[in-house]
Amino acid sequence: MTNIAVLDYGLGNVRSVRNALQAVGANAIVTREPEQIQESDGLIIPGVGSFPHGMECLNKYKLTPILHKYFSSDRPVLGICLGMQLLFDKGLEFSSTNGLGTIPGVVDRIPISQEEGRLPHISWSTIKKTRLGKDTIFFDLKDSELRFYFVHSYAAVGVDKTNISATVNYLGKEIVAAVQHNNIWGTQFHPEKSGPSGLHLLSNFVARCQ
Amino acid sequence: MRVIARLDVKNEFVIKGIHLEGLRKVGDPFQLAKAYYEAGIDEIVFNDAVASLYDRNNLFSVIRKASEEVFVPITIGGGLRSISDVEQALDSGADKVAINTAAVKDPSIIEKISARYGSQCVVASVQAKKTNNGWEAYIESGRETTGLNVEDWVMRLEELGAGELLLTSVDQEGTKSGFDVALVKAVNQTVNIPVLVSGGYGKPEHLNELFSQVIPSGICCASVLHYNIYDVNELKQHVLKSMKEYTNDEYCCS
Numbered sequence: 001m002t003n004i005a006v007l008d009y010g011l012g013n014v015r016s017v018r019n020a021l022q023a024v025g026a027n028a029i030v031t032r033e034p035e036q037i038q039e040s041d042g043l044i045i046p047g048v049g050s051f052p053h054g055m056e057c058l059n060k061y062k063l064t065p066i067l068h069k070y071f072s073s074d075r076p077v078l079g080i081c082l083g084m085q086l087l088f089d090k091g092l093e094f095s096s097t098n099g100l101g102t103i104p105g106v107v108d109r110i111p112i113s114q115e116e117g118r119l120p121h122i123s124w125s126t127i128k129k130t131r132l133g134k135d136t137i138f139f140d141l142k143d144s145e146l147r148f149y150f151v152h153s154y155a156a157v158g159v160d161k162t163n164i165s166a167t168v169n170y171l172g173k174e175i176v177a178a179v180q181h182n183n184i185w186g187t188q189f190h191p192e193k194s195g196p197s198g199l200h201l202l203s204n205f206v207a208r209c210q
Numbered sequence: 211m212r213v214i215a216r217l218d219v220k221n222e223f224v225i226k227g228i229h230l231e232g233l234r235k236v237g238d239p240f241q242l243a244k245a246y247y248e249a250g251i252d253e254i255v256f257n258d259a260v261a262s263l264y265d266r267n268n269l270f271s272v273i274r275k276a277s278e279e280v281f282v283p284i285t286i287g288g289g290l291r292s293i294s295d296v297e298q299a300l301d302s303g304a305d306k307v308a309i310n311t312a313a314v315k316d317p318s319i320i321e322k323i324s325a326r327y328g329s330q331c332v333v334a335s336v337q338a339k340k341t342n343n344g345w346e347a348y349i350e351s352g353r354e355t356t357g358l359n360v361e362d363w364v365m366r367l368e369e370l371g372a373g374e375l376l377l378t379s380v381d382q383e384g385t386k387s388g389f390d391v392a393l394v395k396a397v398n399q400t401v402n403i404p405v406l407v408s409g410g411y412g413k414p415e416h417l418n419e420l421f422s423q424v425i426p427s428g429i430c431c432a433s434v435l436h437y438n439i440y441d442v443n444e445l446k447q448h449v450l451k452s453m454k455e456y457t458n459d460e461y462c463c464s
Contacts (some may be wrong), residue, residue: 003238013300015301016277017278019277019281022278023278023281048327048328048330048331049327049328049331050328067371118402118404119402122212122404122427123427124212149283153329165213172282195281195282196281199281
């Protein structure tokens with residue numbers, strides 16, 4: 001059975017991620033223990049909440065060096081929502097906070113004015129694949145399976161096109177929905193809360209980890 | 211537009227009343243949640259119909275079980291009074307908490323949850339009843355008045371950090387006779403966070419009445435689902451069809 005470490009850094013819905021991984025047949029280990037992380041076949045960084053609080057929690061548990069070491073090991077990593085955002089250089093929520101700096105880019109408030117619409121962006125939205133290769137985690141998802149659950153007010157900007165694997169349209173703005181950089185994937189949406197499509201995506205991730 | 215199943219739970223049963231009163235048992239909360247999930251519902255709201263009256267929280271075990279098989283967002287409401295209640299709710303597998311009574315008694319709870327878990331986690335639940343000059347907010351399942359004007363109160367809830375509003379019309383709840391369109395319109399104009407509308411859906415014309423005036427972010431359905439008047443797919447078709455008459459927005463129609 002594939003062992004997936006689900007990073008527990010005190011932020012949000014680790015239980016949902018664990019339950020979803022178990023539903024697709026993986027062995028999910030919710031942990032912040034360096035050894036358990038190192039021994040896993042793949043790593044998921046979940047998380048909801050604010051960017052500064054996310055980094056504060058990673059630092060509190062001294063997880064940053066452990067993550068960097070993991071990233072360079074070529075094993076698959078999936079960041080979900082805030083877990084994806086923390087992979088970028090910095091976040092501008094409240095004040096400027098340095099992120100993990102693994103993927104070049106910045107996390108900033110979605111540029112929607114009060115007149116244009118409301119935030120947070122909470123919806124089921126259909127993503128547009130911008131990369132079609134077999135190396136993406138949604139390579140075999142049908143068009144009808146590209147509807148995912150989003151909940152966020154911040155999004156990645158200034159991301160190199162080669163690192164963007166999907167976008168989503170919110171009130172006419174193209175927002176980064178998924179990223180990919182070597183062995184590291186990230187989704188702004190929540191696959192663990194996106195019904196059968198989300199489970200399909202997660203099972204693709206698990207398959208990568210074997 | 212999200213189509214949300216609302217399950218009001220009393221003891222171990224999903225119940226349904228009219229104006230939040232006169233409750234009838236309609237089924238097992240876990241089985242219903244699972245069935246609605248499998249049928250394609252976008253989200254599920256569990257509301258403990260008696261917890262805030264008797265200070266009980268027995269919904270956590272239902273949530274724990276549901277979160278193992280239901281992979282859409284789950285909100286829990288009813289009787290959550292403290293940060294430790296919220297922590298327990300989220301640990302059980304809920305994604306969001308809906309807060310009404312506790313926020314009226316101490317508004318800072320909204321601020322505290324939002325600061326700790328993010329605004330996306332806090333659904334401010336408002337039970338509104340019509341008055342001569344607007345709407346008043348109620349607590350304890352529509353039984354107790356608060357003296358709060360709904361439009362003022364929702365503005366305050368947004369300022370405090372609520373990420374969404376669950377707006378229940380006590381007058382329309384359980385009647386299947388249509389939404390309180392004026393209420394939804396007033397609240398939707400007042401706040402800039404998503405508004406979820408609960409109470410009154412009975413037939414597709416009700417959606418036309420609503421969408422011709424205001425397009426909220428989600429519709430909560432209870433009676434029509436629990437009594438098998440429509441299935442999830444039919445509901446979603448109604449919403450989509452009606453929405454397309456009033457907006458071209460790709461985002462709203464997704």
